[in-house]
Amino acid sequence: xxxxxxxxxxxxxxxxxxxxxxxxxxxxxxxxxxxxxxxxxxxxxxxxxxxxxxxxxxxxxxxxxxxxxxxxxxxxxxxxxxxxxxxxxxxxxxxxxxxxxxxxxxxxxxxxxxxxxxxxxxxxxxxxxxxxxxxxxxxxxxxxxxxxxxxxxxxxxxxxxxxxxxxxxxxxxxxxxxxxxxxxxxxxxxxxxxxxxxxxxxxxxxxxxxxxxxxxxxxxxxxxxxxxxxxxxxxxxxxxxxxxxxxxxxxxxxxxxxxxxxxxxx
Amino acid sequence: xxxxxxxxxxxxxxxxxxxxxxxxxxxxxxxxxxxxxxxxxxxxxxxxxxxxxxxxxxxxxxxxxxxxxxxxxxxxxxxxxxxxxxxxxxxxxxxxxxxxxxxxxxxxxxxxxxxxxxxxxxxxxxxxxxxxxxxxxxxxxxxxxxxxxxxxxxxxxxxxxxxxxxxxxxxxxxxxxxxxxxxxxxxxxxxxxxxxxxxxxxxxxxxxxxxxxxxxxxxxxxxxxxxxxxxxxxxxxxxxxxxx
Numbered sequence: 001x002x003x004x005x006x007x008x009x010x011x012x013x014x015x016x017x018x019x020x021x022x023x024x025x026x027x028x029x030x031x032x033x034x035x036x037x038x039x040x041x042x043x044x045x046x047x048x049x050x051x052x053x054x055x056x057x058x059x060x061x062x063x064x065x066x067x068x069x070x071x072x073x074x075x076x077x078x079x080x081x082x083x084x085x086x087x088x089x090x091x092x093x094x095x096x097x098x099x100x101x102x103x104x105x106x107x108x109x110x111x112x113x114x115x116x117x118x119x120x121x122x123x124x125x126x127x128x129x130x131x132x133x134x135x136x137x138x139x140x141x142x143x144x145x146x147x148x149x150x151x152x153x154x155x156x157x158x159x160x161x162x163x164x165x166x167x168x169x170x171x172x173x174x175x176x177x178x179x180x181x182x183x184x185x186x187x188x189x190x191x192x193x194x195x196x197x198x199x200x201x202x203x204x205x206x207x208x209x210x211x212x213x214x215x216x217x218x219x220x221x222x223x224x225x226x227x228x229x230x231x232x233x234x235x236x237x238x239x240x241x242x243x244x245x246x247x248x249x250x251x252x253x254x255x256x257x258x259x260x261x262x263x264x265x266x
Numbered sequence: 267x268x269x270x271x272x273x274x275x276x277x278x279x280x281x282x283x284x285x286x287x288x289x290x291x292x293x294x295x296x297x298x299x300x301x302x303x304x305x306x307x308x309x310x311x312x313x314x315x316x317x318x319x320x321x322x323x324x325x326x327x328x329x330x331x332x333x334x335x336x337x338x339x340x341x342x343x344x345x346x347x348x349x350x351x352x353x354x355x356x357x358x359x360x361x362x363x364x365x366x367x368x369x370x371x372x373x374x375x376x377x378x379x380x381x382x383x384x385x386x387x388x389x390x391x392x393x394x395x396x397x398x399x400x401x402x403x404x405x406x407x408x409x410x411x412x413x414x415x416x417x418x419x420x421x422x423x424x425x426x427x428x429x430x431x432x433x434x435x436x437x438x439x440x441x442x443x444x445x446x447x448x449x450x451x452x453x454x455x456x457x458x459x460x461x462x463x464x465x466x467x468x469x470x471x472x473x474x475x476x477x478x479x480x481x482x483x484x485x486x487x488x489x490x491x492x493x494x495x496x497x498x499x500x501x502x503x504x505x506x507x508x509x510x
């Protein structure tokens with residue numbers, strides 16, 4: 001397989017010619033692979049793809065997203081996840097399998113306006129995404145500064161193995177929660193650190209496609225060079241977002257909740 | 267269409283000083299509307315047109331949504347101050363038709379099946395009109411769609427050609443449109459080599475038609491280069507390294 005250089009493309013540009021596997025934001029037209037988005041091409045032995053530089057968030061199964069509770073029906077909360085579909089968080093996810101709208105007060109757990117971190121449990125394009133908060137580090141976010149960036153900038157903000165976000169977190173002593181949908185919550189002890197982190201995130205968003213960005217952010221935050229290496233945290237997403245593989249995983253709603261509070265009736 | 271004065275002088279210059287195969291000056295600014303997901307301002311000669319794209323987003327009313335692909339809604343509108351006599355701001359019959367025609371010119375380029383149950387809204391606002399505003403509108407909307415990060419097979423470029431004083435010229439302006447012999451707007455996908463819009467107002471014989479179409483496509487290719495450079499400028503402004 002021949003080597004393909006990285007290059008900038010707009011929709012309609014030929015990314016590669018020959019026997020490449022189209023991975024993401026490209027399509028095959030005869031013998032050539034054509035870009036469908038503005039972005040930077042990347043190809044390796046698995047295939048070829050375009051890393052997009054613009055666009056709104058489109059949900060994928062297993063993405064960690066930050067959403068705002070809009071409202072609830074008798075069986076689920078509807079959540080704004082900054083996408084063209086509003087997501088649903090089933091009440092059973094919180095109350096367990098024996099949830100009953102008559103006995104459980106949904107408002108006591110989450111009310112409209114609350115911000116949650118959730119994982120997309122089910123999404124197959126034919127219906128709205130279903131969320132779950134039954135996992136480590138998921139659930140309601142009590143405090144913090146909410147900001148929105150373009151979802152295409154999220155991998156850059158996280159950096160290679162979380163390098164960028166760790167730089168920002170450590171230098172400003174804040175906790176930055178990133179949703180794949182481009183919504184970010186920054187919580188810190190003091191206002192100064194929070195503002196500095198917000199500032200750095202805005203710079204990353206604006207200059208996402210330029211090289212040596214981590215170095216410049218380090219300079220901005222006055223971080224000495226050796227501090228950040230080899231210090232990986234696993235609760236952040238990986239640098240490269242996996243490209244669209246819309247597999248549907250099985251739903252584990254209520255699995256851990258057991259049969260407590262059952263009153264014997266149906 | 268009555269030709270009562272010569273639109274091309276002895277030296278081959280047209281009413282605005284161009285030669286027969288010369289485009290008006292085209293300038294495209296990308297991303298000028300912050301609230302929109304993608305936007306562009308095009309200056310096509312004296313035309314000034316803003317295109318804004320929102321979406322893909324939820325469809326309201328819900329019954330308009332399609333389960334297997336997204337819907338494109340397009341609104342072409344001329345501002346009351348865009349012409350020399352005030353234009354009523356209410357959508358006219360002409361604007362409704364142009365909205366439909368522009369939508370159909372853009373639909374083949376957009377990968378509709380990637381966004382089922384969603385809608386993409388395209389707004390084209392003509393601030394100043396000088397003939398060829400549907401072509402300029404399509405060109406700007408295509409750039410705005412790319413700016414919005416919507417999956418597209420190709421960019422759509424549009425340019426008109428026509429007959430003035432029995433000569434085939436490209437990029438017809440307002441005077442030539444009103445007083446000339448024929449006006450043929452064409453929208454074209456340059457890489458896929460497909461025509462997405464072909465209209466003709468006036469009379470052409472088969473030979474003239476073929477020349478006219480060829481000239482219009484040549485115009486589209488020139489417009490495509492401008493679309494391309496404006497997008498490259500916006501996204502990769504300072505870095506020339508990876509550009510072709």
